[in-house]
Amino acid sequence: MVELEAVRASHHITVARxxxxxxxxxxxxxxxxxxxxxxxxxxxxxxxxxxxxxxAQLYARDVPGLxxxxxxxxxxxxxxxxxxxxxxxxxxxxxxxxxxxVTALLSPPPEPxxxxxxxxxxxxxxxxxxxxxxxxxxTQLPAEVSARVDAWQEETGRHYTEFAVAPGWKTGxxxxxxxxxxxxxxxxxxxxxxxxxxxxxxxxSEWNGDDEGGWRPLEDADADDRQCYPPVGDPxxxxxxxxxxxxxxxxxxxxxPPVTVRVYRTL
Ligand SMILES: [Zn+2]
Ligand SMILES: [Zn+2]
Numbered sequence: 001m002v003e004l005e006a007v008r009a010s011h012h013i014t015v016a017r018x019x020x021x022x023x024x025x026x027x028x029x030x031x032x033x034x035x036x037x038x039x040x041x042x043x044x045x046x047x048x049x050x051x052x053x054x055x056a057q058l059y060a061r062d063v064p065g066l067x068x069x070x071x072x073x074x075x076x077x078x079x080x081x082x083x084x085x086x087x088x089x090x091x092x093x094x095x096x097x098x099x100x101x102v103t104a105l106l107s108p109p110p111e112p113x114x115x116x117x118x119x120x121x122x123x124x125x126x127x128x129x130x131x132x133x134x135x136x137x138x139t140q141l142p143a144e145v146s147a148r149v150d151a152w153q154e155e156t157g158r159h160y161t162e163f164a165v166a167p168g169w170k171t172g173x174x175x176x177x178x179x180x181x182x183x184x185x186x187x188x189x190x191x192x193x194x195x196x197x198x199x200x201x202x203x204x205s206e207w208n209g210d211d212e213g214g215w216r217p218l219e220d221a222d223a224d225d226r227q228c229y230p231p232v233g234d235p236x237x238x239x240x241x242x243x244x245x246x247x248x249x250x251x252x253x254x255x256x257p258p259v260t261v262r263v264y265r266t267l
Contacts, residue, residue, distance in 0.1 A: 047096035119239035196248035
């Protein structure tokens, strides 16, 4: 476990260092702060209950097609900062709200004193929403189209998913990338039996951006030579092993709990 305050301080100092031209040489003052705030292992007992970590906040006005119950215009994703639930991944909670109804804000908002891993804390960042069209997993394509895709892959040596699926954090999309556990690429089922739909994917990197036609966001079009921290393509710093985390919602009822799926990246 690490102290959240130390994780945050270390992040901000690194950002400040990289923003200067002479990033190789921290000032003695910075070095002292950095040494002091280097995330440390801690044995602090957990508080009970543990405040959740806010992960993403999306307004419906910024995200066309964002699933929202009637009267809601704000989606909040939070997770538990400890891995003692299922599957060694943070347990996700989803909240939809009417932003106009949120009046009494807690200041400062409660937060956990310690978190399981530094990688569970999302570095603050803003969104540059961009709408892209995705295509289904190869196994979900009609047989005739699938055969043409196979032929094209054979002929060009390229991978269909490189072009059909946008990497990175995203809402909606097809969501399902076949993994070892789920070869068919079928969407997971809610406890009520309904096939769920993709809500949010916590990706590994915002690009699969080689120069040969893979996907990269518009705002990073000139980013090849940009030296910065966090690195281009990884603004959140979230690291969940080598896997992406997909969060699905039940279209039958927004009250039903979300379903989370880990997928090995296939891009
Ligand atoms: Zn928990
Ligand atoms: Zn359901």
